[in-house]
Every structure is written in C-alpha cells, then in structure tokens.
Amino acid sequence: MNEIEILYQDKYLLVVNKPSGMLSIKGSRPEKGKSLIEILQEDFPSASIVHRLDMDTSGVMVIPTNRMAHRSIAKQFEERTTSKRYEAVVWGVMQNDEGEVNAALIADKNNPPRQxxxxxxxxxxxTLYKVIDRTDKVTKLSLTPVTGRSHQLRVHLLSLGFPIVGDSLYSEGEALEYADRLQLHSCMLTFKHPITKKDIKIEAPAKLVI
Structure with missing residues (x-):
C-alpha cells in the first residue's frame, strides 16, 4: 500500500493516485507485478474496479468499496456524467492554443494492443485539448476526453503529429527517449457521491517532464 497514495476515503469508496507502471486490474503476465486492485484488496477486500487507467498512465482513480457504491459510480461512467482531465507532454511545438480531435478509433488487429x-x-x-506550456521541443497540454475509448488520448495526439513523449507504444526516436515513462497523468476526476449525491472533485497534480 505504501506506493499507492490515497487522496480520499470514506466507508463507501476510495480515490487513489495510481502510479505509472502499475496495472489497474490483474493481467495475464505475472512479471507485470501486482495490480492496483489486488494491492488495495489486501486492506479493502470489497474494493472493486469501475474504470481503468493504462498501465503506464498515472493519476486519479475512484474505487468503490461496496456494491451500492459500485452500481452508482459504474452507472455514472456508463452515462458519461463523470468528468476527467489529464495532462500530457507531447513531442513537438503545437501552434494552436486549443482545439479538439474528432477521430473514430478501432483496435489495430495487426499490432495489439495498439489502437x-x-x-x-x-x-x-x-478529445479537447489546451496548451499549458511550450519549450523549443515539447508542448504541455491539458486534455479532456469527451468519450472514453482505449488509448484515446495517445492515438488522438499521435494523429495530430504530436505523440506523447515516453510512450513505448506510439512514439519512437527522440520522442520516446525524452522521458523514462509515458508523460500522461489523470489529474482531476469529478463524480457524484453514491450516497450523499454531492459533487466530488479530486485532484492530483501532475509531475511531468518538460
């Protein structure tokens, strides 16, 4: 549990800051190590998963700890009433200060797990994006996924010609070598508390390389 930061806790749910390099749920390859949910269930046996982050993505995840909370929060994700914000560092200097990407996604059957x-x-x-900062090599972005497709942010940014640095699946050369991990972090999540129905907003500042 020491490697997992708990951002919020009550008797119905946890909100945690998942580290990069950790699976959200148990995978098929033991060498990947214990997943987030396996580690949490050692102390919270009824903890369950309602959404995921990619193994190399860090950041905020909500974890229900009873069935009622699970049903409520799962429904919010299904109906897209939650909101999420990410930050990323991409290779290249983006000229537009903000914009959106509308591009349909599908699994790349010839190159799994790529999309x-x-x-x-x-x-x-x-996906909506907004520039936070620029250097002569990279751009730091705030990202809002309107939909929640697998690898959506990574593929959408790649489609613009700006791969996320440190991405072992979608970047190469200098973009891959710029950072020792994927520079993508889920920094904010909002949802309604399953019991009180109050709006909950949890943030975890990004620690990205720029």
Missing amino acids: KVDETNGKHAK
Missing part, C-alpha cells in the same frame, strides 16, 4: 484511427469502422471518439 488506430478508422473513420469507417471505428467508434466515435472526441
């Missing part, structure tokens, strides 16, 4: 843009057969996906 790809496919406007004919893919599922609708939308």
Whole structure:
C-alpha cells in the first residue's frame, strides 16, 4: 500500500493516485507485478474496479468499496456524467492554443494492443485539448476526453503529429527517449457521491517532464 497514495476515503469508496507502471486490474503476465486492485484488496477486500487507467498512465482513480457504491459510480461512467482531465507532454511545438480531435478509433488487429484511427469502422471518439506550456521541443497540454475509448488520448495526439513523449507504444526516436515513462497523468476526476449525491472533485497534480 505504501506506493499507492490515497487522496480520499470514506466507508463507501476510495480515490487513489495510481502510479505509472502499475496495472489497474490483474493481467495475464505475472512479471507485470501486482495490480492496483489486488494491492488495495489486501486492506479493502470489497474494493472493486469501475474504470481503468493504462498501465503506464498515472493519476486519479475512484474505487468503490461496496456494491451500492459500485452500481452508482459504474452507472455514472456508463452515462458519461463523470468528468476527467489529464495532462500530457507531447513531442513537438503545437501552434494552436486549443482545439479538439474528432477521430473514430478501432483496435489495430495487426499490432495489439495498439489502437488506430478508422473513420469507417471505428467508434466515435472526441478529445479537447489546451496548451499549458511550450519549450523549443515539447508542448504541455491539458486534455479532456469527451468519450472514453482505449488509448484515446495517445492515438488522438499521435494523429495530430504530436505523440506523447515516453510512450513505448506510439512514439519512437527522440520522442520516446525524452522521458523514462509515458508523460500522461489523470489529474482531476469529478463524480457524484453514491450516497450523499454531492459533487466530488479530486485532484492530483501532475509531475511531468518538460
């Protein structure tokens, strides 16, 4: 538990800051180590998963600790009434201060687990972005995923010509070598508390390389 920061806790749920390099749920390869939910269940046996972050993505996750909370929060994710914000560092200097990406996504069957843009057969996906900072090599972005497709932020930014640095799946060369981990962090999550129905907003500042 020492490697998992608890950001919020009550008798119905936990909100944690998942480290980069940790699976959200148990994988098929033991060498990947224990997943977030396996570690949490050692102290919170009824903890369950309602959403995931990629193994190399860090940041905020909500973890219900009873069935009622699970049903309520899962429904919020299904109905897209939660909101999330990420920060990322991409390779290249983005000229636009803000914008959006609308590009349908589908699994790349020839290169699993990669995803790809496919406007004919893919599922609708939308991402909003805003520049936070720039250097002569990289751009730091605030990202709001309107939809929640697998690898959505990573593939959408790649489709613009700005791969996330340190991304072993979608970047190469200088972009890959710029950082020793994927520079993508879930820094904010909002949802309604399953019992009180009050709006909950949890933040975890990003510690990204720029």
